[in-house]
Amino acid sequence: MRVAVFGTKSYDRRFLEAANETFFFEARLDDTTVALAEGFPAICVFVNDLVDKTVILRLAQGGTRYVALRCAGYNNVDLKAAEEAGITVVRVPAYSPHAVAEFTIGLMLALDRQIHRAWARVRENNFALDGLIGRNLHERTVAVIGTGEIGALVARSLRLGFGCTVLASDPVLHEGLEDIGIRYMPVGEALACADIVTLHCPLTPDTRHIIDAAALASARDGLMVVNTSRGALIDTAALVEALKSRKVRGVALDVYEQEADLFFEDLSNEIVQDDLFQRLLTFPNVIVTGHQAFLTEEALSAIATTTLESLADAEAGRPLLHQIGRERLRPSKTSE
Numbered sequence: 357m358r359v360a361v362f363g364t365k366s367y368d369r370r371f372l373e374a375a376n377e378t379f380f381f382e383a384r385l386d387d388t389t390v391a392l393a394e395g396f397p398a399i400c401v402f403v404n405d406l407v408d409k410t411v412i413l414r415l416a417q418g419g420t421r422y423v424a425l426r427c428a429g430y431n432n433v434d435l436k437a438a439e440e441a442g443i444t445v446v447r448v449p450a451y452s453p454h455a456v457a458e459f460t461i462g463l464m465l466a467l468d469r470q471i472h473r474a475w476a477r478v479r480e481n482n483f484a485l486d487g488l489i490g491r492n493l494h495e496r497t498v499a500v501i502g503t504g505e506i507g508a509l510v511a512r513s514l515r516l517g518f519g520c521t522v523l524a525s526d527p528v529l530h531e532g533l534e535d536i537g538i539r540y541m542p543v544g545e546a547l548a549c550a551d552i553v554t555l556h557c558p559l560t561p562d563t564r565h566i567i568d569a570a571a572l573a574s575a576r577d578g579l580m581v582v583n584t585s586r587g588a589l590i591d592t593a594a595l596v597e598a599l600k601s602r603k604v605r606g607v608a609l610d611v612y613e614q615e616a617d618l619f620f621e622d623l624s625n626e627i628v629q630d631d632l633f634q635r636l637l638t639f640p641n642v643i644v645t646g647h648q649a650f651l652t653e654e655a656l657s658a659i660a661t662t663t664l665e666s667l668a669d670a671e672a673g674r675p676l677l678h679q680i681g682r683e684r685l686r687p688s689k690t691s692e
């Protein structure tokens with residue numbers, strides 16, 4: 357099947373070009389670039405491509421029948437419009453939860469032990485340790501919001517690897533976590549007790565700004581906030597205020613509300629217009645990475661394999677295992 361890949365980076369090309377009829381476009385998909393998809397039965401998009409109703413209608417007019425997301429989250433796709441237009445949407449539900457979980461733990465450690473600042477100091481031959489005092493992760497209390505594939509791995513690592521007290525919040529209990537001493541509770545209760553909160557739920561109308569001014573106000577003083585899920589889970593303006601007042605002790609973000617205007621591009625010669633984002637970067641106790649938690653060899657390979665298999669299944673008329681809304685139920689998520 358001929359596939360138009362949008363928002364292509366060199367690493368996408370490297371892993372996806374095994375397929376013969378794959379055409380790569382650097383442009384991100386939106387209403388100004390959708391014309392490129394004309395005549396392609398399938399397109400492949402990533403987290404910041406815009407697949408809203410306007411784009412869906414244009415895709416359908418141009419003959420596109422499949423949208424393959426090379427990611428897990430699908431908050432950038434109007435699924436209702438897609439269904440109405442007869443466009444099937446597939447995704448890669450779990451390409452490497454380990455990639456994201458490990459990066460999350462890495463951010464958590466870097467933030468509290470100030471590894472980012474220590475690295476910069478040593479490069480300047482400044483070997484002084486003043487201002488670099490951290491805290492042990494061992495015996496800290498961590499709230500894990502969302503215990504699906506990624507959150508469960510983070511929770512298990514923190515509990516079994518670091519000896520943390522882990523509080524979990526998720527409407528769906530992940531089998532096995534309670535057996536290792538992880539307690540489920542509502543988000544508000546978890547925040548009131550936690551030293552660190554790490555976010556692993558999807559972005560939905562219910563979870564948008566799940567960390568807002570009220571949530572931060574009710575949290576324990578000195579909370580550290582880690583987000584490798586989706587930027588809009590956090591009200592960034594409220595987070596900046598909480599940093600200024602020192603209510604929040606530190607923040608590590610791999611995702612950002614308005615990242616679509618920034619991430620995945622080299623803007624080093626540009627003037628970034630997002631003042632809120634620029635303010636975030638001025639804090640010594642904030643680490644921001646550009647949505648790279650997924651970026652491992654294993655994850656990219658798994659993404660390419662699953663995406664190409666889904667499209668091959670579609671072409672052959674086989675059932676689609678990863679069609680959004682019709683995915684097969686996960687087997688028990690015990691030991692991942």
Ligand code: NAD
Pocket residue numbers: 428429449450453456501502503504505506507525526527528556557558559562563584585586610611647648649650651
């Ligand atoms: P998953 O579907 O396995 O798990 C998500 C969990 O969140 C589910 O258990 C669900 O019940 C729970 N949830 C839903 N609403 C909730 C709420 N209101 N409160 C608490 N929990 C809630 O997904 P996953 O594979 O673990 O991925 C989690 C998120 O990580 C994805 O949604 C995606 O946005 C993000 N992600 C980021 C990267 C990255 O590179 N930074 C890569 C992959 C995924």
